[in-house]
Amino acid sequence: MSTYDTIVIGAGMSGVTTARMLTDDGRRVLVLEARDRIGGRMHTDRSAGFPVDLGASWIHGIDDSPLWDLVQALDIPTVECTVGSFQVGGRPIENFTDDGAPMDDAATAQWISDVEQADRLLVQEIAASSSGDTYLDVTERALDRSGFTPQRIDEVREFFRHRVEEQCGAWIGDLDAHGLDEDGIDGDEVIFPRGYDELPRRIAAGLDVRLDTAVTRVSRTPDGAVVATAHGEEYEAHSVVVTVPLGVLKAGTIEFVPALPEEIAGPIDRLGMGVFNKIFLQFPGRFWGEDSYVLRALGEAGEHWHSWYDVSAISGIPTLLTFAAGPLGRRMQDLSDDEIVADALGALRRLYPDAAEPTAQWITRWGQNPFSVGSYSHLAVGSSHHDHDELAGPADGVLHFAGEATWGEEPATVGAAFYSGHRAAERVLGAAVDLAAFAERIRARERSTAS
């Protein structure tokens, strides 16, 4: 049996970060990855001749972001697109009323002020909430106090529901009252015209990564751990870093021997794994405003398909991206592609009756994928922010966990995956790893490979 210093399970952003940092320190590291590609939930489809990001697209806020610093240090181009966080004002948004009619300027100003006012009340209600209160409970209390007309309440209620679905992939009644506490955005948001998976791929270059190798069992031993794969191989290491998504841990497809301690099993059980799917539609021409970042249907017109993001800048072809998250995200996974497109297009034509038939489409089903079993983690009712960081372990000093679900400060993001991978590497090494030096070493290796 081959022996390594560390085995990293999963080659997404967190796994490749840990593996790169440990390898740079001279450790013998093996990465076992179930899929036939690197990047996990950063997945760029380039089959059409331009990139389509089926997983993560955005950096949500580039101010004071070590992730943004890394992207800059690696000279990865980006395009500003500041609406990936379900914002209400700021960048140009075309809003449509309950009956699908465009909102005029006065109504839009009223709408933005309504959401801002309701959000202020919501912050107070969250602060006053008790254990076991859901995000639905606190939004209803805030709306009760708002003094808005019933129609304005309906629109804000729908907006809050969709915001939870997009940010957490969950139904508002399943999210803890504190489930969006960490949701602040500092600075602009950006997307990646060359595809976001360039980042994990460049970090992973030169690592010992075995693709198509699903791990089935991790057994802790007096000297470390033995990792078994679906191919029947076994590998031994002094430490193991598990970076598979929370959905995979919940599904129990990896057996841990002995069973995980309660400090880790508890958070796996309590935290939620949401579903958030993407539908990209390309059109022969643009039928929406030249400068609009988002088209958004409020109230009844947007009950299912409510927000359409203009991502034409990536391919140069008119392209709208819409999301199906939470309950709709789960339901749509059982429909055919044609059924999904027909349903979404029907909703879009309530806003734009002349919208043409799409010329191309991309549809995801992250909740049905055995190597993610969902899209990202959230604070389900009964869990707490501490659960995220508790999940990192280690168990018995040898078994560490990393990945977006293990980072309480901003879970469900690429940043969380990066920072948790960094933390796992530092814990395994027992020493700090400087992020600027990490980026510089990647550049230096690329220069030496190119020459």
Ligand SMILES: Cc1cc2nc3c(=O)[nH]c(=O)nc-3n(C[C@H](O)[C@H](O)[C@H](O)COP(=O)(O)OP(=O)(O)OC[C@H]3O[C@@H](n4cnc5c(N)ncnc54)[C@H](O)[C@@H]3O)c2cc1C
């Ligand atoms: C549709 C969608 C949109 C998103 N949009 C954004 C966004 O715009 N901005 C943002 O910041 N974040 C976004 N996210 C979240 C972001 O993609 C993730 O938080 C991040 O990529 C997770 O990285 P990770 O390393 O924690 O996990 P992953 O990337 O999931 O990596 C885990 C790896 O483990 C592998 N694996 C699973 N099971 C096994 C096994 N048994 N054996 C071996 N390997 C296994 C998987 O194949 C995977 O490669 C989005 C996610 C989705 C799904």
